[in-house]
Amino acid sequence: MSTGMIILLIVIVIVAAVVVLAAALTLRGRTRRGGPSLKRRFGPEYERAVALHDGDTKAAERELAERVERHGELRERPLDAEGRERYAARWTxxxxxxxxxxRQAVAEADQLLAELASVRGYPDGGRYEEQLAALSVHHADHVDGYRQVHRVARAGASGGLSEAGAGTEEMRAALVGARALFDDLSGPGQDSGRHRAPSGTAGGPKAGPGTHSHARTPTPWALHRSRPKES
Structure with a gap:
């Protein structure tokens, strides 16, 4: 065998080894991002993704891993005290x-969340799906509230919901659910939603001394089914 042929075989072996090593490292990286790690990070979003993929865990994890790859490095822009109070007043x-x-209230809540998320550094509300995906990476526990209020707002705009009976109840539930994400985005903390101390939900306990008032904005009785309407 000629010297040239030997050199060629050595080069082929080296290239093949590099390809195999690269594939192994890629697989290892995907494995790290998947399984328990993704499940812990996304919580309810993980279960939702699995359900949307008809129980195909690997497909769901690929989708979630892609979200992390696209938006995991996003850093929320700070919101000053004046901005927090302004958004709190609008939510009230x-x-x-x-x-x-x-119907108008739900549409306004949908628009306000889109605007607030954009101000905090997420993709513009005009790119709803991308904005939702980014929010799911950093606020996985509460992002479904935005999803629901957006869906109900669209249905209301198209006449798919009435303002009586089941339609009103669905709108009420959507608005209450959206409040949790609003609290995350309008709060003073800078950490991601899944690592932030739970903020008050609608109708939750009153704020203590030194707590920003917007974090516990009282929820009107109309959002609670159990409280009868006063005359």
């Missing part, structure tokens, strides 16, 4: 609107 108005116009 939305809750008050629900009494007389549930």
């Amino acid at each position: 108005v939305i809750q008050e609107h629900f009494v007389d116009s549930p």
Whole structure:
């Protein structure tokens, strides 16, 4: 065998070894991102992704891993105290609107969340799916509230919901669910949603001394089914 042929065989072996090593490292990286790690990071979003993929865990994990790859390095822009108070006031108005116009209140909540997320550094609300995916990486526990209020707002705009009976109940549930993400995005903390101390939910306990008032904005009775309407 000639010297040239020997050199060629050595080069082929080296290239093949490099390819195998690269494939192994890629597989190892995907394995690290998958399984328990993704399940812990995404919580309810993990279960939802698996359900959407008809129980195909690997397909769901590929989708979630892609979200992390695209948006995992995103850092939320800070929101100053004035901005927090301004958004809190707007949310209070939305809750008050629900009494007389549930459909309008839900549409306003959807728009406000899209705007607030954009201000905090997430993709623009005009790219809803991308914005939702980014939010799911950093606020996995509460992002479904945004998903629900957006769906209900779209249905209301197209006439798919009435403002009586089941339609009103669905809108009420969507608005209450969206409040958790609003608290995450408008709060003073800078950590991701899954690592932030739980904020008050609608109708939760009152804020203690030194707590920003917007974190516990009272929820109108209209958002609680159990409280009868006063005359």
